Amino acid sequence: MKKIGLLLVLLVSLVSCSNDDSDNKKQPVVTNYYGIWIQYTEPRFANDPSSNQFSYIFKKDNTFSKTRLYENINTTLTGTFEIIKKDNVTQFILTYKEYNPLISNCSSGLIESFTLESGHLVDDARACDRSYVFKKIY
Numbered sequence: 001m002k003k004i005g006l007l008l009v010l011l012v013s014l015v016s017c018s019n020d021d022s023d024n025k026k027q028p029v030v031t032n033y034y035g036i037w038i039q040y041t042e043p044r045f046a047n048d049p050s051s052n053q054f055s056y057i058f059k060k061d062n063t064f065s066k067t068r069l070y071e072n073i074n075t076t077l078t079g080t081f082e083i084i085k086k087d088n089v090t091q092f093i094l095t096y097k098e099y100n101p102l103i104s105n106c107s108s109g110l111i112e113s114f115t116l117e118s119g120h121l122v123d124d125a126r127a128c129d130r131s132y133v134f135k136k137i138y
Contacts (some may be wrong), residue, residue: 032059037134090116104130
């Protein structure tokens with residue numbers, strides 16, 4: 001009986017110490033936020049032109065430009081941004097110079113925000129059915 005108990009303890013300790021990385025896949029860590037971010041598209045939507053129409057350029061002087069290229073029409077919006085880090089969450093808060101319907105938010109205001117998740121910028125307007133995700137390319 002003692003041998004079975006010892007074997008059980010050994011088995012439990014081996015299982016608890018196993019190296020299961022299925023939930024701990026390494027995601028790219030983004031520490032340099034400045035540069036070009038493009039709309040991330042899942043492979044199943046790669047041929048849909050509306051799924052890769054937006055990009056952002058974040059500059060070191062805390063200005064940004066948002067560009068939309070859709071059906072050969074190029075629209076650029078500009079403004080300023082700040083990066084807020086609180087409780088291990090990094091947020092980008094963008095403030096536009098003037099209203100445009102391309103500003104992604106739930107209030108029709110001049111502010112747009114993103115949360116950095118797993119190396120991607122995720123649109124905080126996802127609460128109102130906007131689901132833009134961006135990845136840094138340069």
